[in-house]
Amino acid sequence: MNTDLQDYSHKRLNILTGEWVLVSPHRAKRPWQGQNEAIANEHRPAHDPRCYLCAGNTRINGEINPDYTDVFVFTNDFAALQTDSKTFKIEDGLLKAVSEQGICKVICFSPDHSKSLADMDAKDIEKVVFAWQHEYKELAKNDLINYVQIFENKGAVMGCSNPHPHGQIWSQTSLPNEVYKKDKHQLNYYTKNNSSLLGDYLKQELIKKERIIFENDSFVVLVPFWAIWPFETMIVPKRQQSNILELKEDETLQFAEAISVLTKAYDKLFNTSFPYSSGIHQAPTDDNDYSHWHWHMSFYPPLLRSATVKKFMVGYEMFGSPQRDITAEIACNKLKELI
Amino acid sequence: MNTDLQDYSHKRLNILTGEWVLVSPHRAKRPWQGQNEAIANEHRPAHDPRCYLCAGNTRINGEINPDYTDVFVFTNDFAALQTDSKTFKIEDGLLKAVSEQGICKVICFSPDHSKSLADMDAKDIEKVVFAWQHEYKELAKNDLINYVQIFENKGAVMGCSNPHPHGQIWSQTSLPNEVYKKDKHQLNYYTKNNSSLLGDYLKQELIKKERIIFENDSFVVLVPFWAIWPFETMIVPKRQQSNILELKEDETLQFAEAISVLTKAYDKLFNTSFPYSSGIHQAPTDDNDYSHWHWHMSFYPPLLRSATVKKFMVGYEMFGSPQRDITAEIACNKLKELI
Ligand SMILES: O=P(O)(O)O[C@H]1O[C@H](CO)[C@@H](O)[C@H](O)[C@H]1O
Numbered sequence A, B: 001m002n003t004d005l006q007d008y009s010h011k012r013l014n015i016l017t018g019e020w021v022l023v024s025p026h027r028a029k030r031p032w033q034g035q036n037e038a039i040a041n042e043h044r045p046a047h048d049p050r051c052y053l054c055a056g057n058t059r060i061n062g063e064i065n066p067d068y069t070d071v072f073v074f075t076n077d078f079a080a081l082q083t084d085s086k087t088f089k090i091e092d093g094l095l096k097a098v099s100e101q102g103i104c105k106v107i108c109f110s111p112d113h114s115k116s117l118a119d120m121d122a123k124d125i126e127k128v129v130f131a132w133q134h135e136y137k138e139l140a141k142n143d144l145i146n147y148v149q150i151f152e153n154k155g156a157v158m159g160c161s162n163p164h165p166h167g168q169i170w171s172q173t174s175l176p177n178e179v180y181k182k183d184k185h186q187l188n189y190y191t192k193n194n195s196s197l198l199g200d201y202l203k204q205e206l207i208k209k210e211r212i213i214f215e216n217d218s219f220v221v222l223v224p225f226w227a228i229w230p231f232e233t234m235i236v237p238k239r240q241q242s243n244i245l246e247l248k249e250d251e252t253l254q255f256a257e258a259i260s261v262l263t264k265a266y267d268k269l270f271n272t273s274f275p276y277s278s279g280i281h282q283a284p285t286d287d288n289d290y291s292h293w294h295w296h297m298s299f300y301p302p303l304l305r306s307a308t309v310k311k312f313m314v315g316y317e318m319f320g321s322p323q324r325d326i327t328a329e330i331a332c333n334k335l336k337e338l339i
């Protein structure tokens, strides 16, 4: 391992976005006198009669949830994007705006109010993967939808407004900023090298073994070299696939296993239900050629030192570049020990 | 005013970064059941014997603060960047890293532990402006320093680890991501139009008067058309200037007045000491020609509905694009009423 990376301030390149992260390893020693997060380690019942997402309960708009038994998907009652909203375009000198249409969905991972992905077994997580595949496929058929963002906000500190384990899918007409960047960099590399950027990166990581947390036949869980969040990770399929529909039959369960192993390790790290935002970046759905895409799932968890001390991405990070103290390699070692 | 912008989902272009923000006006009606922030409205003494930043106190590294009477600047005891750290470069296939050097400083706005910028009068804020100018000038002389980021994290929710009113300056060898983007877009526009991007934008805004909160002879305070944070604002000099050293004699006080008026309005908005990260983006200091730069100071405050309910930039925002509910125009009207 290159020890300079563990000892001296440096920046690392995110090959997918083309942006840099500042790493200041020596700064991990800084004492913390700032804000502590509240921990919500309360015991949750399997069914909460006041929860909008539990089976059989009435949602805020009066609709009644079915008595679902595994995964339940419905259209967001407060969708940020809609398909019937007006289209318009403004190009008034330096003021530029374009209407945006889309479909937002909520996906309850299981009827059990108390179980996060970390508490579910791989077979049940596989049902969530099936639901993601189904939604991606169906949304892609809609001419208005050119991109499908699957994500989860877990924990109150990540803005999750309901503790019932659930994720979301926001799908829309245009490519969001982050997807646009990753599309561009993957395309550049693919055109030049005729191979997948992430696939070639994976080959390097599998030889080095410095940032790999876990692998099975089809997936690698690693801390990317350019990770921003203290315990940021990525689940990457070994075989290049542009979207999750390309998973082979036995690969869905292996993907579920990777999610299961990772989320369980996260919960052990600070002995708390570990908060994060996770998301799947995959090929747009506008029928263009996206053979340069290699889909992946990322986890951005905010906690830094304990269940109550998080990393704040604030002043310098907002105005300059993301900045981290603990290095990717140290974060990887800590997580690997918990597998 | 274009009412489509108030009624339907759309994206707006940030002309300085080239990135988009998703605006979903109808979503402002969504009820909030998520995390509430703790408010730290405790009464602070003018001098706190346990505070590392108060005059005469001993800092964590054993140094004793002088008995300063206005602004006090010192090198950060836990600097993320240093000038004597090792330089190196790694280009190992797809792993790219470069050492980064720099100088990090802390700037106490006044000896009074209890007074934020909002509580200081313009004459005292002007002393802070003088200190920023002095630091920018001195740091720029150092060959290792090519960019100087002045910023403030205010409030525990913004990761501020000490309530004593203070800001920071991180200066470094390479351009941070955000500065790189703004440099590129300002240069493109300047080369094409031979005038300042932000100056021309300002002209449009001064005619429309839909997003202007306050102006004096030399400065405009506005909610930029592409604002991300609910009550995000920008202080822009009317005259094009590439950095704060170009302020004319009477302009430093007018800049201070703009800061004073804005921060006071912020505190009134939710009747709380309003948290934010603020920062000044200005020309790099590497002796190249930066006549395309128009410096500006931005405020990114997280609060959305009250002193305890903030906007979370999480899942969709991290993986897709920033997203807001309340429009820039409504935010502007609310702030304008409080001037
Ligand atoms: O330097 P401080 O106040 O200890 O730390 C704060 O500001 C820094 C610069 O924005 C951030 O990196 C930290 O996460 C934040 O807690």
Ligand SMILES: O=P(O)(O)O[C@H]1O[C@H](CO)[C@@H](O)[C@H](O)[C@H]1O
Residues within 6 Å of the ligand: A153, A158, A159, A160, A161, A162, B034, B311, B312, B313, B314, B315, B316, B317, B323
């Ligand atoms: O949709 P929710 O869970 O109500 O809201 C949460 O996720 C959204 C999508 O990331 C964010 O825009 C909100 O700020 C956050 O609180």
